[in-house]
Amino acid sequence: MGRFDVTMIKYLTPEDFRVLTAIEMGMKNHEVVPLQLVASIASLRNGGCHKIIKELIRHKLVCFEHSKVQGYRLTCLGYDFLALKALTSRHIVKSVGNQIGVGKESDIYIAANDNDEQVVLKFHRLGRTSFRQIKSKRDYLKNRKTGSWLYLSRLSAMKEFAFMKALYDNGFPVPKPHDFNRHTVAMQLVQGYPLCQIHEIEDVQQVYDDIMNLIVHLANYGLIHSDFNEFNLMLNDKDAVTLIDFPQMVSTSHANAEFYFDRDVQCIRDFFKRRFNFESESLPKFSDVKKVYSLDVEVNASGFSKEIQEFDKVLDEMNDQKEEQEEEDEFVAKALEADHQEDKDNENLEYKNELEKFEAEDKKKEYKVENEKCKEV
Numbered sequence: 500m501g502r503f504d505v506t507m508i509k510y511l512t513p514e515d516f517r518v519l520t521a522i523e524m525g526m527k528n529h530e531v532v533p534l535q536l537v538a539s540i541a542s543l544r545n546g547g548c549h550k551i552i553k554e555l556i557r558h559k560l561v562c563f564e565h566s567k568v569q570g571y572r573l574t575c576l577g578y579d580f581l582a583l584k585a586l587t588s589r590h591i592v593k594s595v596g597n598q599i600g601v602g603k604e605s606d607i608y609i610a611a612n613d614n615d616e617q618v619v620l621k622f623h624r625l626g627r628t629s630f631r632q633i634k635s636k637r638d639y640l641k642n643r644k645t646g647s648w649l650y651l652s653r654l655s656a657m658k659e660f661a662f663m664k665a666l667y668d669n670g671f672p673v674p675k676p677h678d679f680n681r682h683t684v685a686m687q688l689v690q691g692y693p694l695c696q697i698h699e700i701e702d703v704q705q706v707y708d709d710i711m712n713l714i715v716h717l718a719n720y721g722l723i724h725s726d727f728n729e730f731n732l733m734l735n736d737k738d739a740v741t742l743i744d745f746p747q748m749v750s751t752s753h754a755n756a757e758f759y760f761d762r763d764v765q766c767i768r769d770f771f772k773r774r775f776n777f778e779s780e781s782l783p784k785f786s787d788v789k790k791v792y793s794l795d796v797e798v799n800a801s802g803f804s805k806e807i808q809e810f811d812k813v814l815d816e817m818n819d820q821k822e823e824q825e826e827e828d829e830f831v832a833k834a835l836e837a838d839h840q841e842d843k844d845n846e847n848l849e850y851k852n853e854l855e856k857f858e859a860e861d862k863k864k865e866y867k868v869e870n871e872k873c874k875e876v
């Protein structure tokens with residue numbers, strides 16, 4: 500049995516879920532939610548509420564914190580369960596199987612629906628790495644700092660679903676999105692393997708062209724994937740390409756659109772050179788893009804626009820900070836290098852001085868010996 504014993508969902512009572520949801524709601528404004536607040540949101544008495552919480556803690560859905568304030572918070576698993584509960588009651592998922600992927604910012608599981616068809620669940624986990632790096636100086640993060648991993652993971656999933664749906668509906672080769680809830684997207688299982696696991700292709704030129712055409716086709720629709728690489732492209736047994744992983748998509752009217760476009764193209768060129776020793780003349784340029792449709796505008800005008808904009812602000816901030824960090828790192832590295840060189844120079848100097856002193860002493864000694872020899876004679 501994997502991480503999720505979904506049968507457990509059936510054993511949790513409606514009251515258990517009411518308490519779990521109450522903690523989730525409390526976390527919008529509190530890092531840890533005091534018992535009284537949980538009880539009052541769940542309309543339960545403290546005693547009864549506490550009994551339920553103890554059970555939830557036993558199942559690792561909730562944990563107790565007593566740092567600054569005493570209270571409770573949802574665990575990752577607790578949040579996963581809330582999403583799974585919603586997706587099971589909507590008949591999107593019936594059971595969850597093995598984990599099939601670990602991304603930087605997600606866990607991917609295979610699952611089954613009521614008709615025993617396979618579906619993929621992508622649990623977004625922002626904050627595992629990236630969020631720690633955000634110095635939450637901006638208001639929208641300051642206010643949301645508590646429970647921000649819940650909040651950002653939810654935005655990420657929502658954005659991914661919105662773009663996957665728009666792309667799928669417009670005939671792009673992406674998995675069919677089934678549904679989403681909170682931080683979890685349910686989608687079609689793609690047959691095949693990620694390109695990073697593929698070492699032989701019959702017609703390398705063809706696959707390369709298909710992939711480059713996909714980048715251009717996306718841009719003609721107003722979109723840049725901006726994490727277009729061998730991990731986010733899947734190839735089936737007929738060498739047909741499917742694109743996945745959409746939280747970081749940007750519009751072709753983004754201030755840095757050309758940079759992202761070129762980076763996507765370069766990523767693929769580098770991979771094909773490295774893996775297949777394949778280089779091609781054809782190199783799509785951002786200036787070649789001919790906009791035929793504004794899918795970027797369409798998605799941003801959808802029901803998710805506010806959330807997408809909010810999430811994009813965070814992404815831009817993260818990218819800025821990454822850049823700042825890189826500049827800072829470079830500066831520090833250079834400073835260290837200079838220090839190091841100085842140390843070395845000093846060391847050399849010291850060594851030189853020592854040597855000179857030593858040699859001088861030696862000379863003195865020699866001189867003495869010579870002198871004494873002279874005396875003897």
Ligand code: ADP
Pocket residue numbers: 599600601602603604605606607619621674686687688689690693730731743744745
């Ligand atoms: P991340 O944003 O964390 O990189 P991805 O969406 O790229 O997450 O998924 C991580 C890995 O999981 C992929 O590289 C792929 O191997 C696998 N995967 C994701 N979605 C699917 C899918 N729909 N079908 C099959 N495999 C998938």
Ligand code: MG
Pocket residue numbers: 602730731744
């Ligand atoms: Mg990925």
